[in-house]
Amino acid sequence: MITIAALMLMFTTSAKAYTDHRNAKVDSAEQVLNSGKALTDKERMECYYTIVRGTLGKDTRKHDLYARKMLSLSYQMDAKNMRENALNHLGLQHYGQEDFEPAERYFLWAIAVTDSMQGDSRYHQKDLDDNYSQLYGALGNLYNLQDKALLAIEYYQKALPIFERYGWLESQTILHHNVAELWFSMGNCQKAEEEYLKAIKTGTASGDSLMMALPRKGLAKVYLDLGEYEKVRQTIEPAYNYYHAHRDEETNDYPEVLCSLVKLHLMADHENLPKAKAYSQEALSLLHDEMMMETRCDVYASAAMVAMREQRWQEALEYARKSVHENDSDATYSDVSCYELLANIHMQLGHKQEASQYINKVRTMMERFATEHYQSGLSQMEVVYETKQKEARIAQLQRQKQWYLLGGVLTALVLLLSTLAFFLLWRGLKLRRRTALIEAKLEGEKAERVRIARDLHDRMGGLLTAIRQNLPEESEESGLSGISGISGISGESSEPSKSAPLKLSRALIDEAIREMRNVAHHLLPDALSRYGLRRALSDYCRTLKNVSFSFTGQERHITHEEAIYCIAYELVNNAVKSSGASHIHVQLMAQDALTVLNVSDDGKGLDDTSNDGIGLSNIRERVEALGGKLDIISEAGNGTEVNIEFAQDAENPHLGDCTTQ
Numbered sequence: 001m002i003t004i005a006a007l008m009l010m011f012t013t014s015a016k017a018y019t020d021h022r023n024a025k026v027d028s029a030e031q032v033l034n035s036g037k038a039l040t041d042k043e044r045m046e047c048y049y050t051i052v053r054g055t056l057g058k059d060t061r062k063h064d065l066y067a068r069k070m071l072s073l074s075y076q077m078d079a080k081n082m083r084e085n086a087l088n089h090l091g092l093q094h095y096g097q098e099d100f101e102p103a104e105r106y107f108l109w110a111i112a113v114t115d116s117m118q119g120d121s122r123y124h125q126k127d128l129d130d131n132y133s134q135l136y137g138a139l140g141n142l143y144n145l146q147d148k149a150l151l152a153i154e155y156y157q158k159a160l161p162i163f164e165r166y167g168w169l170e171s172q173t174i175l176h177h178n179v180a181e182l183w184f185s186m187g188n189c190q191k192a193e194e195e196y197l198k199a200i201k202t203g204t205a206s207g208d209s210l211m212m213a214l215p216r217k218g219l220a221k222v223y224l225d226l227g228e229y230e231k232v233r234q235t236i237e238p239a240y241n242y243y244h245a246h247r248d249e250e251t252n253d254y255p256e257v258l259c260s261l262v263k264l265h266l267m268a269d270h271e272n273l274p275k276a277k278a279y280s281q282e283a284l285s286l287l288h289d290e291m292m293m294e295t296r297c298d299v300y301a302s303a304a305m306v307a308m309r310e311q312r313w314q315e316a317l318e319y320a321r322k323s324v325h326e327n328d329s330d331a332t333y334s335d336v337s338c339y340e341l342l343a344n345i346h347m348q349l350g351h352k353q354e355a356s357q358y359i360n361k362v363r364t365m366m367e368r369f370a371t372e373h374y375q376s377g378l379s380q381m382e383v384v385y386e387t388k389q390k391e392a393r394i395a396q397l398q399r400q401k402q403w404y405l406l407g408g409v410l411t412a413l414v415l416l417l418s419t420l421a422f423f424l425l426w427r428g429l430k431l432r433r434r435t436a437l438i439e440a441k442l443e444g445e446k447a448e449r450v451r452i453a454r455d456l457h458d459r460m461g462g463l464l465t466a467i468r469q470n471l472p473e474e475s476e477e478s479g480l481s482g483i484s485g486i487s488g489i490s491g492e493s494s495e496p497s498k499s500a501p502l503k504l505s506r507a508l509i510d511e512a513i514r515e516m517r518n519v520a521h522h523l524l525p526d527a528l529s530r531y532g533l534r535r536a537l538s539d540y541c542r543t544l545k546n547v548s549f550s551f552t553g554q555e556r557h558i559t560h561e562e563a564i565y566c567i568a569y570e571l572v573n574n575a576v577k578s579s580g581a582s583h584i585h586v587q588l589m590a591q592d593a594l595t596v597l598n599v600s601d602d603g604k605g606l607d608d609t610s611n612d613g614i615g616l617s618n619i620r621e622r623v624e625a626l627g628g629k630l631d632i633i634s635e636a637g638n639g640t641e642v643n644i645e646f647a648q649d650a651e652n653p654h655l656g657d658c659t660t661q
Helices: 002-012 024-034 041-057 060-076 081-096 100-115 126-144 150-163 169-185 189-206 209-226 227-243 255-264 273-285 294-310 313-322 335-349 352-470 474-487 497-522 527-533 534-540 563-577 612-625
Strands: 547-553 584-590 594-601 629-634 640-647
Touching: 024 041, 041 081, 060 081, 060 584, 081 100, 100 126, 126 150, 126 169, 150 169, 169 189, 169 209, 189 209, 209 227, 209 255, 227 255, 255 273, 255 294, 273 294, 273 313, 294 313, 294 335, 313 335, 335 352, 352 629, 527 534, 527 563, 534 563, 534 584, 534 612, 563 584, 563 594, 563 640, 612 629, 612 640
Parallel strands: 547 584
Antiparallel strands: 584 594, 594 640, 629 640
């Protein structure tokens, strides 16, 4: 049974309903399309949409033409929202013409389009919910009109969570009212009462007086059917107060309330015939040609009941005949109770044959409705089942898609982590290999320095000492010169010509011995192993002109002493040879966690600090291999400063305290 509320639901849930019925916007949009001006797809779509909205329910040909243009353009633009709008309007157009099959097809198609919009970043969830609420409500109304109660309830219930999510109280009220009406039409008073009470709750929360009255009007019919007088009275009075005050507006609902009041005052043990008659006469006075057929039948049936109580049987017969459809094929469930009235009236009038005919009609109609409702129920249950199966498959596919996506992400993550781990392992191995090579190089250099120092000291030192010792002493030279002078071979003394070269040779050999010892000492000084890095660097710097040394920190052995000494030696040697500096300063700082070596000069500086050259490149490799950090600060003409930092070995920060000797 379709209700006014069902029709209201369609339009209250349609936020996009067109309200300007003056055709001004339609004409303007058509002029733009026919102007010959080059339009963008977006501009054409806006014109199509304006015409479709403006012609809905007014010009079927033009509406369908532009709706299909709109649909075609939506595929070119990949505009799913406009596609849904076109399909929804096509469905509404057919719905208004009671062409239910294509209307249903368009609404379901529009739902499928809305489903495809899920996850598309172009559309907000609020827009999708608006679409769903309109389409579910429209399908609910469509099935309601076709007396497919189960399907109507199914789609009304789909719309309910959306209404609740956004707090649309009026829409919730109408929805609960429509569902209650459907349950009541199927004879399920318990479920009908539950839905009416929900509608009253949301209607009261909305503050809208119509929303408070509408479900009470319906709930009163449930209590009348159950014979609960007091509940009917408490429920119908607020509804009557509203509809009586708005009787010129609610021309269908107010007569329904009056009919309920007639039945209330005819209830057993609570009969008030004068009031029942007054309400019946008022309802009869409100009859008009535009009134819904169901409401007209209800008014005539109430008048027949009053006439029967007053035993005005002929008048009751006339009213009762008007309370049923002329053709039995158009009869509804409400006609059955009217057939019972006619059977009773004919019995009272002694028309046994007519009474028997209406009794047979009651039985036949009950059987027909039972069969139709059973078959329709099975059919609707099958559709609901298939719909749920389809939704379950879609949900399963979506879950599978999510699992596949998650699996793909996890697989990609595992591959990424594996690649990263492999890269880090490879890089670590490469760094360790490089470090091992440099450390081996450093150890090799250290061993080579020891060997060279030993060879210089033992072999070259011994050789030079032997040469020095085998040179003639000065006394021997004097004796020879004396003998030569006595012999008088040349007549001149030969001492000056032989003594000077011998003295020079001895001096050069002595200088070579000292230089050799210095070189051997500086290659790996004994003080380094005995007294530590500070003493070794201090001794080294004292042997060089214009090289100074300073120290801050704790006197101790530190990590990598031999390597740091070699690096300092290289830096000072490079500065002496290449910088042209007048002064070089070496500074060593030894803290608990850090060792810092700083070598600065006032030489010509470097043009490009990013280009180390061979000497600095070797030093940088050594520093990095030892886990240190090297910084070079230099400008052309302003000298150079090399700063090197080493972290002290955390496990063994002090390799032994040193005492300055």
